[in-house]
Structures are given as structure tokens and as C-alpha cells.
Amino acid sequence: MKPMPVTTSIADIPTISVDFLDPRFAADPYPALEEIRAVGPIVRNERSGYLMLTSYADCAQVMGRAQSFAADVEHLTALFGGTTFASLSGARHRQLKGIWAPAFQRKSLAATYPELIRQVIVDRAADSIARLRAGETVDIAEGFVRAIPAVVIASMLGVPSADIPDFVRWSDEMGHILENRDDPSTHGRALVAQGKQATDNLNRYMAAVIDERRDRPGGDLVSQIAVSEVPMTEAEVVAATTQLVFAGNETTAKLMGHCLVTLAAHPGQREVLRQNRDLLPQAIEEVHRWSSVKVATLRFVREEQVQVAGHELAEDTTIMALPAAGNRDPQRWERADAFDINRPRLAHLGFGVGPHACLGLNLARLEVEILLNHLPRPEPGPARGRDPAEPPSGRDPGLAGAAGRLRRQLDGARPRGDRCRAGKRQGRTAMKINVDTGKCIGSGACVVACEEVFGLDDDGVVVVLQSNPPAELRERVHEAAEACPAEVIETTD
Numbered sequence: 096m097k098p099m100p101v102t103t104s105i106a107d108i109p110t111i112s113v114d115f116l117d118p119r120f121a122a123d124p125y126p127a128l129e130e131i132r133a134v135g136p137i138v139r140n141e142r143s144g145y146l147m148l149t150s151y152a153d154c155a156q157v158m159g160r161a162q163s164f165a166a167d168v169e170h171l172t173a174l175f176g177g178t179t180f181a182s183l184s185g186a187r188h189r190q191l192k193g194i195w196a197p198a199f200q201r202k203s204l205a206a207t208y209p210e211l212i213r214q215v216i217v218d219r220a221a222d223s224i225a226r227l228r229a230g231e232t233v234d235i236a237e238g239f240v241r242a243i244p245a246v247v248i249a250s251m252l253g254v255p256s257a258d259i260p261d262f263v264r265w266s267d268e269m270g271h272i273l274e275n276r277d278d279p280s281t282h283g284r285a286l287v288a289q290g291k292q293a294t295d296n297l298n299r300y301m302a303a304v305i306d307e308r309r310d311r312p313g314g315d316l317v318s319q320i321a322v323s324e325v326p327m328t329e330a331e332v333v334a335a336t337t338q339l340v341f342a343g344n345e346t347t348a349k350l351m352g353h354c355l356v357t358l359a360a361h362p363g364q365r366e367v368l369r370q371n372r373d374l375l376p377q378a379i380e381e382v383h384r385w386s387s388v389k390v391a392t393l394r395f396v397r398e399e400q401v402q403v404a405g406h407e408l409a410e411d412t413t414i415m416a417l418p419a420a421g422n423r424d425p426q427r428w429e430r431a432d433a434f435d436i437n438r439p440r441l442a443h444l445g446f447g448v449g450p451h452a453c454l455g456l457n458l459a460r461l462e463v464e465i466l467l468n469h470l471p472r473p474e475p476g477p478a479r480g481r482d483p484a485e486p487p488s489g490r491d492p493g494l495a496g497a498a499g500r501l502r503r504q505l506d507g508a509r510p511r512g513d514r515c516r517a518g519k520r521q522g523r524t525a526m527k528i529n530v531d532t533g534k535c536i537g538s539g540a541c542v543v544a545c546e547e548v549f550g551l552d553d554d555g556v557v558v559v560l561q562s563n564p565p566a567e568l569r570e571r572v573h574e575a576a577e578a579c580p581a582e583v584i585e586t587t588d
Contacts, residue, residue, distance in 0.1 A: 108146065108406060110139045115391065116278055124390050125432070128420040137404035143277060145393070145415040146408070151444065153404045154421035157394045157414050159449025159540055161188070163401050164394035164414065166451065167276075173291060174272045175341070176298040177334030181451065188450060189582070191335065194323050195316060198251075200535075201457045201556065208247070208458070212465045215246045224470065240351045244462060248343030252336070253315030254304060261300070266345045268293035294337065301336040302329075346388055347459040350445075353386045354379060354463055355470075361434050368436060372468070378436040379463050383445035385434045387419035418444035442539035442551055449540040525563050526588035528572065532556050535583050544575035557583070 111134050113127055114120065120127050131138050132149040139146055148154050157164040161184035171182040180191040197203060216239075223238035245263045246256060254262075271290035275283040305321050312318040316339065320332055327335075358365045358378070368378050396412040403414065422443045423431040429438070442448070446456040453459070528548070535556045541549040542557075547568055550558045564572055569588060576584040 108137055108139050109134045110141050112141045113147070114142060116283075124419060125423070128390075128417060128423070129432075131417070132420055135404075137406055140415070143413075143415075145413050146403075147391075147415045147417055148404060149417055149420040149424070150404070151421040151424040151427045154416040154418050154444055155448050157403060157416050158392065158418070158444065158447060158451065159544075161185070161450050163396070163398050165397045167273075167393045167395070170273055170276055172334075174269060174294060175334040175338045176294045177328075177330040177337075179331070179334045179338045181338060184450065190325055191327070191331070192450075192454060194320050194325055194335075195339070195454060198316060198319065199454050199457055204457055204461055208251070209461065209465060211250055212243075212247055212462055213469065215243055215250075216466055216469050219243050219246065220466075220469065227470075235355055236348070236352050240355070240466075241348045243351065243466065244347035244459075245344035247458075247462060248340060251315065251343070252304070252317050252340070253308075253313055254317075258300070261296075262340055262344065265293040265297045266341050269297070269341055270345060297337050297340060298333050301340070302333045305332055305336065342453070343455055343458070346453070347455070347462055349388045350379075350383060350459055351463050351466055353388060354382045354467060357382045357386050357434060358467075364434060364436050374436055375464055375467060376460065377440060379460060379467070380440060380443065380445075381434065381436045381438065384422045384428075384443040387422050387443075387445055389445070389447075390417065390419040392416050392418065440551065442542040442546075446539075452539060526569055526572065526586065528559050528562060528564075529585040529587075530557055530559060531583040540579055541575035541584060545571040548572050549575055 111131060113131060128149065131147055136150050136153060137146055137148055148157065165184070166182050168182040172178060175181070180188045183191065219242050220239040223233045223235065226233050226238075241263060242259065245259050245266070249256060249259055249262060269290050271286035272294070275286045275290075278284070278286075301317070304317050308315070308318040308321040312322050317336055320327075320335055358368070364378070368374050392415070394414045394416060396408050396410050396414065399410050400407050402408070408414070422445065425431045427441060446453040446459075539551060542551060545564075545568060548559065548561045548564045548571075550560050561568075572586055576586050
């Protein structure tokens with residue numbers, strides 16, 4: 096593909112009118128997203144003036160490079176009632192996020208929380224599951240999905256389960272701050288005001304819990320930040336715990352709902368999953384790619400000039416990355432608009448990317464997997480690999496196929512035999528890449544920086560595909576190491 100021409104004027108960028116507040120967009124954003132993609136990789140929305148991005152690579156660039164593209168600090172601060180790591184970058188971001196990062200590592204979660212999550216699901220879903228078995232139609236969101244992540248995060252924070260309804264209500268109302276950011280109507284402004292009041296309520300609640308933990312610390316997440324040696328103002332401590340409550344239940348509940356609705360709408364794929372439960376982690380990732388929880392996110396250019404999608408953009412330009420469009424980029428995925436749990440796994444944008452990747456992504460995956468394993472499975476029907484309307488992918492089915500491809504990639508990347516001797520004859524200095532996989536949080540930042548060298552396995556943990564990459568990739572390998580939010584990649588050459 097030919098490189099895109101570089102222009103210096105926003106006037107050269109095509110324009111389209113998209114109403115993100117239209118109920119039809121909320122019900123199904125993908126027709127509008129494809130209209131935007133058809134116009135170009137970067138398109139100006141004449142309603143807002145935002146420059147919208149539709150490709151995976153461009154979205155990953157602006158979402159993952161916090162040093163060049165700032166988050167929506169004003170509204171994130173309003174959402175949580177103060178400055179949090181969500182609105183910071185660099186060393187301070189790593190410092191604050193690092194307080195809780197060990198607790199959200201995959202191994203830490205697997206060792207501590209599966210039984211708690213199972214019990215929460217059993218308790219909360221029992222009535223709805225009984226009604227499903229009886230053939231009734233059940234509102235899964237109201238019935239149990241919305242409450243499960245809230246109960247889990249409340250348990251991790253060490254707060255009483257009796258306060259869960261308040262957590263859920265406050266979180267839902269807080270969401271209005273971002274959802275109605277650009278709605279100038281009286282109703283939109285009222286919803287934003289309601290969201291800010293909910294933030295105040297949750298701030299006051301968490302402030303009291305923090306004071307209590309300073310006097311009597313325990314093993315919960317509030318205690319960890321209350322007694323942390325990281326220098327923080329009281330407002331930062333309160334805002335951080337408020338962020339954890341909000342992010343720890345609202346996003347996960349949506350992902351659970353997306354998984355249940357998507358699998359219900361694709362009986363062929365559901366049958367594949369019924370026959371091979373090892374595909375469950377892969378199915379969750381495919382749902383998150385195909386039906387993204389987060390449709391759009393704003394970034395602001397913080398350099399004098401930066402190139403995006405072939406255009407030079409000036410400082411303070413507002414960019415709207417469209418991860419839902421990026422997750423269906425046909426340049427990255429074959430049959431990108433098809434839901435296929437057998438497709439080769441590639442990093443998606445569902446949990447964010449780079450330093451600002453979701454802290455709780457491993458917890459969300461764990462909760463959703465346990466929920467789907469607990470729900471009643473459909474009775475066996477005619478064995479088929481996919482829906483009749485879906486053309487065959489031409490890919491090896493299942494994790495066995497994916498593992499085989501990964502082994503072939505690894506085998507092909509190992510410098511051995513004549514290739515290794517040839518490298519020595521040419522005087523090439525070997526590069527060493529060391530990865531502490533036990534501390535990997537699965538952000539995918541390394542994959543974005545250098546997809547030729549880094550990948551993710553089926554647990555979302557980094558895999559080194561080339562242990563001694565060629566010279567032309569080494570600079571990008573160093574960039575990948577620097578981009579890793581968990582700082583688990585070390586390189587020497």
C-alpha cells in the first residue's frame with residue numbers, strides 16, 4: 096500500500112456530519128462508523144469539529160502515545176472528582192497506577208478471587224438462571240449482570256455489600272458526565288449535573304472509608320492506597336478510589352452484557368463454543384473486538400506538530416479516536432465485520448492500549464469467563480462451525496491451530512544453524528529481550544510499538560516472537576520496552 100500524502104491544512108481533510116447523540120447511533124453505531132471509514136482514515140465531523148480516526152493503527156497511535164496525545168483531562172477530573180492516573184502520563188502516571196498494578200496482575204487475581212467471583216455469580220444469578228431454564232425471557236442486565244462486577248469490586252475494596260446499590264446507582268449516573276459531554280440541550284446539561292452530584296456522593300463515601308483504613312488497615316485495595324508511601328494529596332487518594340469503583344464495575348458489566356447478547360445472536364458460534372470450552376477466552380476477546388464497549392475516545396495534540404493518518408496536526412487539535420471502528424479495520428482483520436471466535440488472535444483496542452490500557456483488564460476477563468462458564472449451556476444441536484451466513488474463514492479452528500501458528504512463528508524466529516552463523520559472519524551483535532511475564536498486565540503497548548517482535552498469548556500475556564530481531568526493528572523494540580506500562584521488558588544490544 097502506498098504511503099499516504101502528507102498535508103498541512105485541516106481544510107484538506109474530508110468532512111462528514113455524524114450525530115453521536117442520535118438514538119439510532121446508540122442502538123447500532125457500526126453503519127455510521129463504516130460511513131466515516133468510507134470517506135477516509137481521518138475525517139472531520141462538521142458538528143463538533145473533531146477529527147475522527149477509523150483505522151486500528153491510527154487509533155492505537157493516539158490512544159497509546161500519551162506523551163503526544165493528552166486525554167480529556169477536564170472531563171476525567173470532573174468524572175472522578177480530582178486528578179487520577181487516567182489523566183496523567185509519564186512517571187507520575189506509572190507511580191500512581193503502580194500502587195494497585197500488582198493486585199491486578201493475572202496470577203495475583205487467579206490466586207485470590209476466582210472462588211469469590213463464582214460465589215457472587217451463584218448468589219446473584221440463581222433466580223435469573225432458574226427462570227431461563229423454565230423458558231422465560233429474562234432482562235440479564237437488570238437481573239444479574241449489572242450487579243456482579245459491583246459486588247466483586249466492593250469486596251476487593253473491603254466495603255459492605257449493603258452499599259452495592261449505591262455504588263451501582265452512582266456509577267451509572269457518573270457515566271452521564273462523559274456520555275453527555277457535547278449535548279448542549281437542557282436535558283443533557285441536567286444529566287451532566289446529576290453525574291457530578293453522583294461523583295460528589297461517591298467521593299464523600301470513599302473519603303470516610305479511607306480515613307477508617309488509615310486507622311485500621313487491612314489487605315483490601317483501599318488500605319493499599321491509604322497507607323501507600325507514594326506522595327499524594329487527599330483529593331488524589333479519594334479520586335483514585337472513586338475511579339476504581341467506577342471502572343471496576345461499569346465497564347465489566349457492559350462487557351458481560353455484550354458477550355451474552357453477541358453469543359445469543361450467533362448460534363453457530365455458540366455451538367462451536369459449547370463443543371470446545373477451551374475457546375472461551377478467545378471468544379471473549381472476539382466479542383470485545385466485534386462489539387466494542389467503548390465506541391469513541393477524545394485526545395488532544397500536545398506537541399507543536401504531530402503526524403496522524405498522513406496529516407500534520409497542530410497543537411491542541413481535538414482528535415476523536417473510534418476504537419469500535421479500529422476493531423473492525425479490514426486492513427488488520429480478514430472479514431472484519433464478521434464475528435468469528437476461531438479467528439487468529441490479534442491485539443484489539445477494547446481495553447485501551449499503551450500506558451493507559453485498562454488496569455482491570457485481567458479482572459474483567461476473569462469475571463466474564465467465570466460467568467459464561469456458570470450459565471446454562473444450550474442443548475446440543477446440529478454440529479456446525481459457524482452461522483450459515485458466515486463464509487468460512489480459511490483458518491485453523493480452535494486454540495490448537497492458534498498454538499500451532501505461534502509455534503511456527505517462534506520456530507521461524509529462532510536464530511539457529513546457518514542463519515545464526517551467517518549473522519556472526521556479518522558481525523551482527525545479538526540483541527537480548529528479557530520479559531517478566533509474571534508482571535505483564537496485558538496492555539498490548541509492546542504489540543502496537545512492534546508487532547513483528549511482540550505478541551499476546553491466549554491469556555493476554557506478552558510473547559516474544561523474535562528473540563534476536565533484525566537491525567531495522569531494534570529501535571522499535573526499544574520503543575516497545577519504554578511503552579510498557581508495567582515495565583516488564585528489558586532490552587540489551
